[in-house]
Amino acid sequence: MSRIQTTFASLKAQGRKALIPYLMTGFPRADSTVSMMQAAVAAGADLIELGVPFSDPMADGPVIQAAGEQAIADGMDMAGVLAAVRLFRQQNGQTPVVLMGYANSVESYDLRRGDNAFVRDASQAGVDGVLIVDYPPEECGVFAASLRAHGMDQIFLLAPTSTQARIQQVAQLASGYVYYVSLKGVTGSGALDTAAVGDALTRIREHVHIPVGVGFGIRDAASARAVAQHADAVVIGSKLLQLMQGQEPGVAPEEAVAAFLGNIRAALDA
Numbered sequence: 001m002s003r004i005q006t007t008f009a010s011l012k013a014q015g016r017k018a019l020i021p022y023l024m025t026g027f028p029r030a031d032s033t034v035s036m037m038q039a040a041v042a043a044g045a046d047l048i049e050l051g052v053p054f055s056d057p058m059a060d061g062p063v064i065q066a067a068g069e070q071a072i073a074d075g076m077d078m079a080g081v082l083a084a085v086r087l088f089r090q091q092n093g094q095t096p097v098v099l100m101g102y103a104n105s106v107e108s109y110d111l112r113r114g115d116n117a118f119v120r121d122a123s124q125a126g127v128d129g130v131l132i133v134d135y136p137p138e139e140c141g142v143f144a145a146s147l148r149a150h151g152m153d154q155i156f157l158l159a160p161t162s163t164q165a166r167i168q169q170v171a172q173l174a175s176g177y178v179y180y181v182s183l184k185g186v187t188g189s190g191a192l193d194t195a196a197v198g199d200a201l202t203r204i205r206e207h208v209h210i211p212v213g214v215g216f217g218i219r220d221a222a223s224a225r226a227v228a229q230h231a232d233a234v235v236i237g238s239k240l241l242q243l244m245q246g247q248e249p250g251v252a253p254e255e256a257v258a259a260f261l262g263n264i265r266a267a268l269d270a
Contacts (some may be wrong), residue, residue: 022237026076044265052101089126123150192217243260
């Protein structure tokens with residue numbers, strides 16, 4: 001089994017839910033990514049989604065956009081993302097890492113380094129899965145097959161507006177887990193309706209038979225625990241980046257993130 005499959009299987013056997021933090025590579029400092037990943041794992045993260053900074057992130061709200069802009073200004077790019085994963089893998093061979101970004105970042109990398117260079121280099125770096133926000137399932141069968149051939153999963157998004165046909169398309173291609181976007185809009189959006197999330201996941205699971213994680217709108221222990229009543233995993237991103245941006249003087253961002261995730265982990269396990 002892949003690291004993602006092994007992680008979810010282990011959690012299911014324990015009756016636990018996965019905690020998946022989203023971190024922006026190169027934020028809050030160009031050299032902080034690996035220490036942030038280590039802090040997240042120590043606090044109870046089961047899998048890490050690592051954002052690839054991009055100049056036009058259409059699905060991201062202002063918090064993640066600002067983090068990506070700062071990372072780009074500090075020189076972070078796809079090569080830097082893969083370098084961070086390689087360094088993390090020198091210290092951690094168990095925790096799955098999923099890259100989350102946009103098609104342009106992958107295609108630009110391949111243009112500079114040759115066909116399929118991204119898939120090859122991501123696999124060699126120790127990436128376990130890839131979520132490309134603007135790769136719809138009807139256009140990425142070849143990409144998904146290439147990822148699988150290199151031991152990686154393609155993670156797909158589903159949303160409240162997803163039709164049954166779209167859910168069926170995703171079910172045919174997705175591996176690892178599916179990411180359900182709990183709110184219409186961009187990351188960091190408004191109030192979370194957990195009953196609606198439960199209804200949506202019931203509909204999704206009629207076709208999707210791998211774990212389903214839920215993100216967007218999870219901001220504290222209470223919302224995480226409520227979502228975990230329905231989901232196999234909870235994904236937290238914007239709130240973490242806000243903590244990094246606004247930590248008190250003298251408090252390292254790693255400490256702030258670890259404390260927050262520790263509370264979420266305790267709530268999920270309660």
